[in-house]
Amino acid sequence: MELRSVEELMDLLYACRGAWDIPDLPRSRSRPSGGIPVGDPVDLHDHALQTAALLRRGRPSDKELQVAGLVHDIGHLLRPGDDAGHADRAADAVRGLLGERVSRLVRLHVAAERYLATASPGRGLSGQSAPAPRVQGGAMTPAEAAWFEREPLAEDAITLRQADDAARVAGLDAGVLEDWRTVLELVATQHSPLGAVD
Known part of the structure; x- marks a missing residue:
């Protein structure tokens, strides 16, 4: 699916209310026998808003990074249950509307997680993120980590x-x-060949 307008994207983001990255996972902060909290405490809608707000606070002039934070998990809605492919699916959906940099950042957010799991194996992840690197390919090999370090957007992806x-x-x-x-309309106008802001 390729999003063609900001209105289509807004509809998809609104549809994130009550949707979860892994649909059938229980939503609790209880710890099963493995000690990892089960499920995220927020739905995809609140998660998108929180991610974008944190990026706005940390990088107020980088609208593309903020927008990437807002849309990074829409792939979970495009094909529910496909955790391994959600970043690629979201990146493909927004490329034509929001531009190559936003698309690339969305695609790299999983690689960044795998990189951080490799570079800092003891770092804590919250909720469902803790087991995600295993589902999404596990820790990076030395060759994959070297590739990620050469990626021009690696720092922004982290x-x-x-x-x-x-x-x-x-x-x-x-x-x-x-x-x-x-903000979505601004980024779309700058990067969409059609200036699709309907």
């Missing part, structure tokens, strides 16, 4: 990943989705 990991706080007021319409 910034996105860190915001992604932190954006799982139940009850946090991160604003409303409508607050992002103008």
Whole structure:
């Protein structure tokens, strides 16, 4: 699926209300016998708003990075249950509308997680992120880590990943989705051949 307008994207983001990255996983912070909390405490809608808000706070002039944070997990809605492919699916969906950099950052947010799991194996991840590197390919090999380090957007992808990991706080007021319409329209106008802001 390729999104053709900001309105289509907004509809998809609104549809994230009540949707979860892994649909059938129970939503609790209880710890099973393995000691890892089960499920994220926020749905994809709140997670998107929190991620974008954290990026806005940390990088206020980087609208593309903020937008990448807002849309990075829409792939979970495009094919529910496909955790391994969600980043690629989301990146493909937004490329024509939001441009190559946003698409590439969305695609790299999983690689950044795998890289961080390799470079800092003891770092904590929140909720469902803890087992995700295994589902999404495991820790990187030395060759994969070297590839990621050469990626021109690696630093920005790590910034996105860190915001992604932190954006799982139940009850946090991160604003409303409508607050992002103008930013989405700005990025779309700059990068879409059609300036698709309908």
